[in-house]
Amino acid sequence: MLKKSTLAALLIALSVVLTACGKDEPAAGGGGAAASGPDLSTPQGALKELQAAFASMDPAKFEAIYTAEAWKEKDGKMKKEIEETKADGMSISISWTDSEIKVEGDKAEVKAKMKFKTKDGKEEEEGETFRMVKVDGKWKFAAK
Numbered sequence: 479m480l481k482k483s484t485l486a487a488l489l490i491a492l493s494v495v496l497t498a499c500g501k502d503e504p505a506a507g508g509g510g511a512a513a514s515g516p517d518l519s520t521p522q523g524a525l526k527e528l529q530a531a532f533a534s535m536d537p538a539k540f541e542a543i544y545t546a547e548a549w550k551e552k553d554g555k556m557k558k559e560i561e562e563t564k565a566d567g568m569s570i571s572i573s574w575t576d577s578e579i580k581v582e583g584d585k586a587e588v589k590a591k592m593k594f595k596t597k598d599g600k601e602e603e604e605g606e607t608f609r610m611v612k613v614d615g616k617w618k619f620a621a622k
Contacts, residue, residue, distance in 0.1 A: 515542055516530075516539075516542055516543060518543065518616035518617045518618060519615070519616065519617070520617060521579050521581060521586045521588065521610055521617050522576065522579070523617065524543055524610060524616075524617040524618065524619065525572070525574060525579075525588060525590070525608075527539070527542070527543045528540075528543055528572060528608070528619065529571065529572055531543060532569075532570040532571060532572060533569075533571070535560050535563060535564050537556065537557050537560055540556060540560070543618055543619055544618055544619045544620075545611060545613060545618045545619065545620050545621075547620070547621060548618075548619060548620050548621040551621050552621070566596070566597065567596065567597030568594060568595065568596050568597065569594075569595045570592060570593070570594055570595075571592070571593045571595075572590045572591065572592050572593075572606070573590060573591045573593070574588055574589070574590040574591070578590065584611055584612040585609070585610070585611055585612075586609070586610040586611075586612075586617065587607060587608070587609055587610070588607065588608045588610070589605060589606075589607050590605070590606050590607075590608060591603055591604070591605060591606070592604055592605075592606045607622075609621075609622060
């Protein structure tokens with residue numbers, strides 16, 4: 479028969495293992511970002527992924543968050559703009575508040591601010607409206 483302390487240690491170890499195993503599974507309705515790609519379960523999640531795409535300027539990150547139609551429409555232009563932005567040493571960031579996100583069914587519109595910063599430190603800010611649609615439970619950016 480096992481001692482109480484040994485049994486307690488085994489139960490703790492088992493609960494740690496079971497908890498760790500559960501972390502790899504996507505959450506209901508959304509998906510874990512690490513295992514299945516970006517978290518696009520909410521418009522806010524999609525916007526955070528857009529921010530990450532701007533930070534890395536990686537075309538694959540942009541492609542993952544756009545609808546197939548929008549990416550196809552923007553594909554050639556987007557890749558060229560990304561390369562030009564990298565070559566110019568410019569950084570781009572976006573900001574928004576939840577009150578600027580308007581959701582109507584499977585469509586959303588976000589009024590955000592885009593900040594452009596050149597390599598010599600000059601900054602410019604402009605407003606931008608992003609349109610999103612829900613595709614297979616994921617919010618993606620759509621063409622205008």
